[in-house]
Amino acid sequence: MKPYTEKLGIKLWAEADRPREKLLLNGRRHLTDAELIAILIGSGNKNETAVDLSKRVLLFYNNDLDALGKASVKDLSKFKGIGGAKAISIVAALELGRRRKETEGRDVVKVFSSKDAFEALIPVFADLNHEEFWILILNQANYIIGKQLISKGGMAGTVADPKVIFKTALEHNATSIILAHNHPSGNLKPSAQDLSITKKMVEAGKMLDLPVLDHLIVTNKLFFSFGDEGLI
Template identity: 85%
Template sequence: MNPYQEKIGIKMWAEADRPREKLLLNGRRHLTDAELIAILIGSGNKDETAVDLSKRILGFYNNDLDALGKVSVKDLSKFKGIGEAKAIAIVAALELGRRRKEADGPDVLKIVTSADAFAVLQPVFADLNHEEFWILILNQANYLIGKQLISKGGMAGTVADPKIIFKTALEHNAAYVILAHNHPSGSLRPSQQDINITKKMVEAGRMLDLYVLDHLIVTDKLFYSFGDEGLI
């Protein structure tokens, strides 16, 4: 093999090209996604540098960090050069990023539109590959006073128990609730079960003077509002 074609390890690179040194010299915003991941995994394998390995992983997921954020430790460990410890480091870092996004924004939020509700719920459902059912709990002035996981299921669905939903809302002295669940498939079309449970919840809420304002079906970037569609 021509020696000039051989792979050069990161330690042999010019200092400005090493991810760690590049971060120290220029700041984190000057690093590519692959370089940031390379810092997490520390080293590559005998055939490629940590940066090359990171580029290969990103390329497999179409350079989509949202898609990478949904990947399991087991899936990442299938890449040559990524053991369990490195896979855990990547998953943990992406989860921290998701939680930071969820924590952004003011402490007190007023929910006036379905888009307001979606802004609160999108980080909750981000990167899930199974269904979960949540509620937003609002006071009489429509300010958010809490959000609560009700149930979780598989890819196909989850069960929402009205008794648990209204018990939780009443314990928080709620005036209104907004129902929400995600569709990991990416489909925004409500199922007949979604329609039936919404009607059931709305009717039960009226009897308790605890009104269901909306029911959102959430995907990664979009949502469907029963309220906006005139179904509540």
């Protein structure tokens, strides 16, 4: 007689061990990351429960939800047992979590320093694996009255058109602006192109009486300020 090795499906588990029932009985904070993901994907495959499959996915990303949050539908669909629909559910849930972080600071923010600008911008750059260029739009009192995406590109860079930047700023009645773009590589050192566009933007801002207060290069946790480094 062959040894019994087949894994029990979630429906055959004790009720307290099933992720959905566990959430209802004990609350969401009692579930592990794998159990929460298992609820999203609903089912595993013939060899794994949904929880086992979720653990395997998490292990691939070193149990780092930030790293998982950067995964695309295509990336997740490569795991056996996760098709397009399940991958979409995971990506959508993690995106909602990212947006929740963004809405935490919806009170009007006044910019006193480069750190204030960074904290206002980090939600829009979180989890990006491509480069984007944004501007912070400020009023006379240095309160943030808007954030605008100017352009997006690939891993290597994006193009920031001064005409688009100042047109956008003027349409939103900006008194001054702060430039920002991310480096997905994590390298904070400004490139020659970064230095060139910053100089060009500062000069154009002076002509239009719409000063460029700073330019930030952003990674997931750190930033480089042209203003702090005396480059503006």
